[in-house]
Amino acid sequence: MRIRGGHSLGAVRGILDCSGARIPRSLHGAEVVGLHPHRVDCVEMRLSVAAMTLTRQEIEKVALLARLILTPEELDEMTGQLSRVLEYMALLNEVNTEGVEPLAHAVEFANVFREDRVEKSLDRELALANAPHRDDECYLVPAVLGDV
Amino acid sequence: MTSLDKFPFDRCASKLLVALREGHVTSEELVQAALVQIQKYDPHVGAFLAVRGEKALDQAREIDRRRARGEKLGLLAGLPVAVKDNLCMEGEPTTCASRMLARFVPPYDATVVARLRAADAIIIGKTNLDEFAMGGSTETSAFQKTRNPWDLERIPGGSSGGAAACVAARMVPLSVGSDTGGSIRQPAALCGVTGLKPTYGRVSRFGLVAFASSLDQIGPLAQSAEDCALLLEVLAGHDPRDATSIHRPVPRYREVISHRPESIKIGYVPEMLSDGVSPDVVRTMEEALNVFRSSGAEIREVTLPHARYAVATYYIIACSEASSNLARYDGVHYGYRTDEKAMLAELAEERRRLQQEGNVAALEDLDTALVRLYRKTRAEGFGAEVKRRIMLGTYALSAGYYDAYYLKALKVRRLIRQDYDRAFETVDMILGPVTPAPAFRIGEKINDPLAMYLFDLFTVSANLAGIPALAFPAGFSGEGLPHRSATSGASSFRGAFAPGGAHVSAGDGLAPASSAVDRKQSTAVLKSPRGSLE
Numbered sequence: 001m002r003i004r005g006g007h008s009l010g011a012v013r014g015i016l017d018c019s020g021a022r023i024p025r026s027l028h029g030a031e032v033v034g035l036h037p038h039r040v041d042c043v044e045m046r047l048s049v050a051a052m053t054l055t056r057q058e059i060e061k062v063a064l065l066a067r068l069i070l071t072p073e074e075l076d077e078m079t080g081q082l083s084r085v086l087e088y089m090a091l092l093n094e095v096n097t098e099g100v101e102p103l104a105h106a107v108e109f110a111n112v113f114r115e116d117r118v119e120k121s122l123d124r125e126l127a128l129a130n131a132p133h134r135d136d137e138c139y140l141v142p143a144v145l146g147d148v
Numbered sequence: 149m150t151s152l153d154k155f156p157f158d159r160c161a162s163k164l165l166v167a168l169r170e171g172h173v174t175s176e177e178l179v180q181a182a183l184v185q186i187q188k189y190d191p192h193v194g195a196f197l198a199v200r201g202e203k204a205l206d207q208a209r210e211i212d213r214r215r216a217r218g219e220k221l222g223l224l225a226g227l228p229v230a231v232k233d234n235l236c237m238e239g240e241p242t243t244c245a246s247r248m249l250a251r252f253v254p255p256y257d258a259t260v261v262a263r264l265r266a267a268d269a270i271i272i273g274k275t276n277l278d279e280f281a282m283g284g285s286t287e288t289s290a291f292q293k294t295r296n297p298w299d300l301e302r303i304p305g306g307s308s309g310g311a312a313a314c315v316a317a318r319m320v321p322l323s324v325g326s327d328t329g330g331s332i333r334q335p336a337a338l339c340g341v342t343g344l345k346p347t348y349g350r351v352s353r354f355g356l357v358a359f360a361s362s363l364d365q366i367g368p369l370a371q372s373a374e375d376c377a378l379l380l381e382v383l384a385g386h387d388p389r390d391a392t393s394i395h396r397p398v399p400r401y402r403e404v405i406s407h408r409p410e411s412i413k414i415g416y417v418p419e420m421l422s423d424g425v426s427p428d429v430v431r432t433m434e435e436a437l438n439v440f441r442s443s444g445a446e447i448r449e450v451t452l453p454h455a456r457y458a459v460a461t462y463y464i465i466a467c468s469e470a471s472s473n474l475a476r477y478d479g480v481h482y483g484y485r486t487d488e489k490a491m492l493a494e495l496a497e498e499r500r501r502l503q504q505e506g507n508v509a510a511l512e513d514l515d516t517a518l519v520r521l522y523r524k525t526r527a528e529g530f531g532a533e534v535k536r537r538i539m540l541g542t543y544a545l546s547a548g549y550y551d552a553y554y555l556k557a558l559k560v561r562r563l564i565r566q567d568y569d570r571a572f573e574t575v576d577m578i579l580g581p582v583t584p585a586p587a588f589r590i591g592e593k594i595n596d597p598l599a600m601y602l603f604d605l606f607t608v609s610a611n612l613a614g615i616p617a618l619a620f621p622a623g624f625s626g627e628g629l630p631h632r633s634a635t636s637g638a639s640s641f642r643g644a645f646a647p648g649g650a651h652v653s654a655g656d657g658l659a660p661a662s663s664a665v666d667r668k669q670s671t672a673v674l675k676s677p678r679g680s681l682e
Binding site for chain 1: 251252253255256348349362388391392394454456457459460461463464471475478479480481482483484485488492516517518519520521522523524526527530532535536538539540542543546553555556557558559560561562563565597598601612613614615
């Protein structure tokens, strides 16, 4: 897999295989600092500040993933603004997080369960009440299969 | 109106409850007074998105009737309260200040709304916010700006700007807001009222429109810490419908707060008073520390070494979670949907053009109708700041970047939490500024997202760590909230923050500073609460 210069940690990650392959010490500004304790298919990577300038193409891809559509003006503005914010995020490079467990929630819960028992749910009419487009039973959307 | 002042809501809520119980005033009179105040000042302040005047009066009359019959009433019986418009209220529009939900009417109550109803509080209206609670100035609301009652050219703060402003402008004695990165505390500070973000999990999030699920918390805003305690008692408690809600009995906060502890150790972080913080704020912090010192508290220095990473950590986590939470707004089940006919026509036209050009690759990549429905709906329904955060979050979570951003941020989050755990071994409370500078002018920062985000530097850590935090006007003569050192986790008020404002608070029944005192506050030139509006 080709590594784009000074960019795309994703591409770098894709070719690294901790289970045996040789791991390069440094790749185009992304420095390998250690192995993740739990994930054998990735390494702990240090963000490269230089890598944080987004291309318009990447923004368009992210917009598609986010199910948004941006005007050319919005794309330009967004590219600049997000690049600036991401550059700031590179501050986290300074923190040594080797061996630190991620904290996803302030209160560390295991799964909270209830009995698998049918309980009263929302009445269908209430559930459909805010629908932009509906029939007697369902929400209506443009055809998913076949030709438009 | 019998024995009430011209502005009944200068009194604290508990005194109003006594007045109601002893028959000095009726609930109908209180609600009427609130509506008059709203009618007079809200055209200037813009705190409310919706006011349910007639329903509130009907409810008030009903409470008065039940009281006259000697029936048992709820803890807040007869008091008008305001609720931020990201909390679902059955049968009433809940818009989150977004075009996406402009006509959304929830079929259920949020748990906190149900608790308010059970306590016989009278919900007088829904307050303005930054769109989907994303912002620190209430400027990103799709519908209206809210202005700081102390200076109408300035922001009230955000995202619970409306909730803070309506209490500051004496429209209601109590309001309910939400806080993900400071959204209760910062507007409370900038509007000179008191606001609390409880311990994560203390108040059920069921029915709160989700922004960042591991950070969001609902909490009270009022003129005093005592009133916040009263409202918190109503809001707090385990809820089986919120899997992150904690199983711990709710203390009688009203009693907790009335007990002054014999000794209290208050920590402060010297770095918080250094570069980047306005001299006004520093001076006010030092004054606040002196007040606590002279009332017997022991003041100690503490360190939070990872505090400088809090904003970056917060925004990665918050935006990532937001991108997931806001994926539900697709125009299918509820909320805004783009004009389908126009969308299909546009798509058909694009397809025709590409077919004519013979552009096979582009044709393959062309959106399906459903995907185009999602994309246009969301592009039209969301404002710029919401889109920015969704984009940031989507990027941070995407394959290849997840570890570098999101996972990294979660690890730094643990380090931030550990800093607090360590600090709380030596102190009971940490005092600090809420904002690095006074309230800025409307429009000043809206085009600089990063500058806006950096304004949150003092508030986001409490959300990341899950600890409770209180914003109260500095110069408060007496304790903010008494603390309790909990056995584990974060049960009671172990952390508190003071805003950089030299405003003599209305807590403990003290009257707000009179107009004779013209002191430079960290938010605005201080006048009497009505000063800016008359």
